[in-house]
Amino acid sequence: MNRDYRCQTDRMSGGIPAPRESLQQNIERITPQNSFNHALPVGRGTCFDRRGFLRWGTLSVSLLSVLGFARIIQAFLSAGREEREPTRFMAGLWDEFPRGSVVRKRSIFVVHDQNGIYALKGSCPHLGCGFRWIQEKEYFECPCHGSRFERSGHLISGPAGKPLQHVLLTKNMKNEIIADVLKAVPDDFRLTQG
Amino acid sequence: MEVSNIFRFRKKDHSGIAAFLLHLHPPLISRERIRLTFTFCMGGLSFYFFLVLLVTGILLMFYYRPGDGSPYLSVREISELVPYGNLIRNLHYWGGQGMVILILFHMIRVVLTGSYQGARQWIWVVGMVMLALAVIMDFSGYLLRFDRETFWAGFVALGVVKEIPYLGEALHRVLTGTSTYGQGSIQRIYLWHCVVLPIAVVCFMIYHFWKVSKLGWAGRAL
Numbered sequence: 001m002n003r004d005y006r007c008q009t010d011r012m013s014g015g016i017p018a019p020r021e022s023l024q025q026n027i028e029r030i031t032p033q034n035s036f037n038h039a040l041p042v043g044r045g046t047c048f049d050r051r052g053f054l055r056w057g058t059l060s061v062s063l064l065s066v067l068g069f070a071r072i073i074q075a076f077l078s079a080g081r082e083e084r085e086p087t088r089f090m091a092g093l094w095d096e097f098p099r100g101s102v103v104r105k106r107s108i109f110v111v112h113d114q115n116g117i118y119a120l121k122g123s124c125p126h127l128g129c130g131f132r133w134i135q136e137k138e139y140f141e142c143p144c145h146g147s148r149f150e151r152s153g154h155l156i157s158g159p160a161g162k163p164l165q166h167v168l169l170t171k172n173m174k175n176e177i178i179a180d181v182l183k184a185v186p187d188d189f190r191l192t193q194g
Numbered sequence: 195m196e197v198s199n200i201f202r203f204r205k206k207d208h209s210g211i212a213a214f215l216l217h218l219h220p221p222l223i224s225r226e227r228i229r230l231t232f233t234f235c236m237g238g239l240s241f242y243f244f245l246v247l248l249v250t251g252i253l254l255m256f257y258y259r260p261g262d263g264s265p266y267l268s269v270r271e272i273s274e275l276v277p278y279g280n281l282i283r284n285l286h287y288w289g290g291q292g293m294v295i296l297i298l299f300h301m302i303r304v305v306l307t308g309s310y311q312g313a314r315q316w317i318w319v320v321g322m323v324m325l326a327l328a329v330i331m332d333f334s335g336y337l338l339r340f341d342r343e344t345f346w347a348g349f350v351a352l353g354v355v356k357e358i359p360y361l362g363e364a365l366h367r368v369l370t371g372t373s374t375y376g377q378g379s380i381q382r383i384y385l386w387h388c389v390v391l392p393i394a395v396v397c398f399m400i401y402h403f404w405k406v407s408k409l410g411w412a413g414r415a416l
């Protein structure tokens with residue numbers, strides 16, 4: 001028991017370990033008012049008793065792990081969503097979308113086929129990445145995990161489990177085409193020139 | 195039986211946080227029962243797991259979307275797109291499984307050492323309730339993932355609830371807010387999982403710990 005409190009013993013008995021005592025006496029002896037001053041100066045430098053050492057050890061290790069975890073939390077919480085695109089906007093005039101073309105307008109693709117004009121939502125139904133139209137290959141391809149979609153929005157392949165979403169297009173008085181990204185429409189929806 | 199003041203201090207020397215922490219310790223405890231091999235610290239470890247679940251759970255709430263979008267998609271986002279998301283999610287998942295297992299072992303230990311008897315019986319009863327709550331929380335968390343597997347798990351489990359004579363239908367409605375289990379139920383399941391059940395568990399815990407510390411840790415009344 002005495003070896004754990006060498007600091008006190010050194011100070012109190014000049015380095016000679018005290019003889020083994022009963023527990024009760026021992027408690028009395030090592031419990032003076034200052035028993036919580038764990039760092040006791042002995043000669044040069046500082047001496048910790050066992051409890052002091054464990055206390056500072058635990059404290060600094062916990063502090064380190066808290067700091068490490070704070071960094072992880074900071075990274076975790078910093079994946080915020082970017083500023084949202086407007087959900088209703090003017091996509092353009094009829095002539096901007098010649099037959100056979102696929103044109104990106106903000107968050108949608110405007111496509112013109114033989115039946116008319118329609119719009120596809122430009123975020124991947126898999127995890128929401130923005131994708132592009134590959135003109136040479138004639139399909140949409142998502143850069144994130146490689147989902148592919150036909151011009152019509154049908155799924156060709158990839159982790160996505162759904163086709164692309166068709167969204168509403170309308171014409172206003174000035175013959176401008178207005179897209180409404182939040183209004184889903186069935187995939188046979190077409191806007192015609194009439 | 196040798197009983198001693200293992201903390202070797204005088205209370206009057208301390209104030210503030212130190213006094214509060216010391217106050218949580220029972221003043222007297224038998225030497226035999228502070229041996230690690232008496233309890234294996236399993237109650238304390240379960241509580242530690244609970245704290246881990248609390249922290250990681252709150253973090254997950256920043257990204258999880260129980261609403262009309264796709265809950266499953268937000269889970270995929272957490273584990274595939276958010277930095278350290280997979281770590282946090284797995285800590286939460288394995289912490290949950292670990293906590294249930296630890297509580298079970300803790301209860302086995304209590305039975306083997308006979309620590310459920312006498313003045314301690316209500317500690318035991320409250321402990322049983324907390325075990326049930328832990329299992330329910332574990333299961334409801336599993337439902338929140340809402341992929342095909344957990345959809346059917348929830349469909350079956352809540353279908354069983356529905357079959358309870360007389361009360362079933364009403365209970366199903368209260369638990370899920372819907373008459374058939376589906377995506378619309380997730381909002382409710384989410385609230386049970388993240389708010390109501392944890393608060394209930396904390397209340398029971400306060401009683402559990404207070405009583406344990408009052409009667410002396412680990413063992414029959416001294």
Ligand code: FES
Pocket residue numbers: 124125126127128129142143144145146147158159160
């Ligand atoms: S987000 Fe497009 S394939 Fe995964």
